[in-house]
Amino acid sequence: MRIIPFFNKNKERxxxxxxxxxxxxxxxxxxxIIIENGLLDHIADYIKTVYTNKKIFIITDDNVAKYYLKKVSKALEDSYIVESIVIPHGExxxxxTEYAHVCEELLKKDIRRNHLLLALGGGVIGDLCGFVSSSLYRGIPYIGVPTSLLSQMDSSIGGKTGIDFFGRKNILGAFKQPKMVLIDPLTLNTLDPSEYTSGxxxxxxxxxxxxxxxxxxLMNTQEMNEDIILESLSVKKKMVEMDEFDMGERMKLNFGHTFGHAIELKYGYKHGVAVGIGMKMALQMGLDLGVTDKEACDVICHILDKYSFPQVEYNYKDYLHDVIYDKKNLAGTINFIFVTKLGECVIYPIKEEELGVDTK
Ligand SMILES: NC(=O)c1ccc[n+]([C@@H]2O[C@H](COP(=O)([O-])OP(=O)(O)OC[C@H]3O[C@@H](n4cnc5c(N)ncnc54)[C@H](O)[C@@H]3O)[C@@H](O)[C@H]2O)c1
Ligand SMILES: [Zn+2]
Incomplete structure (x- = not known):
């Protein structure tokens, strides 16, 4: 069954x-973090509670600007002087280069260290704007206004910011927490369906x-709503609060990524789609090791099918070699994440030599 979720278009229920x-x-x-349908129309009401200076600098991309820059600027103009910088969309x-460009534009527009940045866009804008915010003047405040599904339910919280460099993702970065995160789920209505599936x-x-x-x-609905976003964020919240600087517990967020990364590189799936496929592979491996409960495996696979993930079968054993060479592996041990039962998981270290892969 092919179901693409859509968001309840009503502002009020x-x-x-x-x-x-x-x-x-x-x-x-x-x-x-505030989640409200139609929040963008009166965004200044929320911003005023944490920022009372005069100037706001919006950083956004060309796709998002097309739909929301005017709306947000207008909603802010009665209370603030608003400047904006629009960069090309995409990873x-x-x-x-773009980091330098944004900093240069901000300085030309006379940004001061007590001004505010507004990251209006998906995870790319959030990561870049957050990194600028962590480094310009050794730190200026920013508010996240995530507009993609991925950024609303995941990347906008937790404070990881950064850019790609030397062919490595997120290799230059910093931990920088936002002042506030403002989510308007109605923005999801303009998101491309492929971005939706990835999120x-x-x-x-x-x-x-x-x-x-x-x-x-997720089993019982076909419609995205603010409760689903909230429940998803609550998982990230718990992990971030337990492990602010990514030293242990947050590793669980890598579920599906160990194999997903290998699949993404090999077949060019969008990241979240590859994670979906990687989850199925990790579920199978967990089953084979007796760590994963059969019901959990069946339910999660059913949900992935329901939300249109590709029905492809990749045998996890064929990808263990790629996993061993993934940069995240520490001292010959791979930290697999396995679901144990529905809504629970473990970090499960396995030594390379125990995987039975010829690495010569
Ligand atoms: N910091 C973290 O904790 C964290 C976590 C996960 C992912 N990330 C990063 O997030 C990035 C991916 O985020 P993403 O999937 O949001 O990508 P993205 O920012 O590139 O957004 C995806 C596409 O959707 C467009 N878009 C966004 N909102 C829209 C809207 N409301 N209407 C129409 N188009 C819209 C964007 O212009 C872009 O083309 C990656 O760089 C990844 O590394 C960061
Ligand atoms: Zn991911």
Whole structure:
């Protein structure tokens, strides 16, 4: 069955505006995530609660600008002086060149260290703008306004920022937490369906590793809604709060990525789609090792099929060799992530030599 989720287009449900809130509490800071249909129309109301200076610099990409730059600028203009910088869309913009370009434009527009950046866009804009925010003047505040599914349910929280360099993804970066994250799920209505499916990969992953309720919601609905985004974010929240600087627990977010990465490189699937396929492979390996419960495997595979992931069969054993050569492997041990039962998972270290792969 092919079901593409779509977002409830109504601003109100039963006459009431629904606002969801989540707090991220870290050692030295905390911040709010607000989810509200139609939030962009009155975004200044939220920004005013954390920023009272005069100037705001919006950083966005050309795709997102087409739909939302005017709307957001207009909603801010009564309260702030608004400047904007539009960069080309796509991963190629997470580069040193684009980083330098954005910094240069900001300085030309006379940005000061107590001004605010607004990251309006998907994960690319979030990562780049966050990195600029961490480094320009040794740190200026930013607010995330994620507009893609992936950025709304995942990348906009947790404070990982960065750019690609020397052929390596996210190799230059910093931890920099936003002042606030403002999510308007109505922006998902203009997202390309292929980006949607890719975001669904990471969303289903969150259910698989940490939220049985989210899996049930995904089984029973065909419509994206703010509760699904909230449940997904709550998994990331828990991991980020337990492991702010990515030293252990956050590793669980790599479920599906070990094999997914190999598949992405080999066949060129979009990242989240490859993660979906990688999850199926990890589920099979977990089953073979007796770590993964059969019900969990069946339910997660069913959800992936429901949300239009490619029905391809790759045998995980054929990709162990690629996994061994992945850059993340430490001292000959690979930390696999296996789902144990629905909504639960373990970090499962296996020594290279125990994988039975000829590495000569
Ligand atoms: N920092 C983190 O924790 C973290 C986590 C996961 C992924 N990431 C990064 O996120 C990036 C991927 O994010 P992404 O999938 O959002 O990619 P993206 O930012 O490239 O967005 C995908 C495409 O959708 C367009 N788009 C975004 N919102 C839209 C909207 N509402 N309407 C129409 N078009 C819209 C964009 O212009 C782009 O073409 C990668 O660089 C990845 O490394 C970061
Ligand atoms: Zn991922």
């Amino acid at each position: 039963d006459g009431e505006i629904i606002v969801k809130e989540l707090n991220i509490n870290l050692t030295h800071t905390s911040y709010k 190629a913009s997470k580069s040193l 669904m990969g990471e969303l289903i992953k969150h259910g698989a590793i940490g939220n049985k309720k989210l899996l049930t919601m």
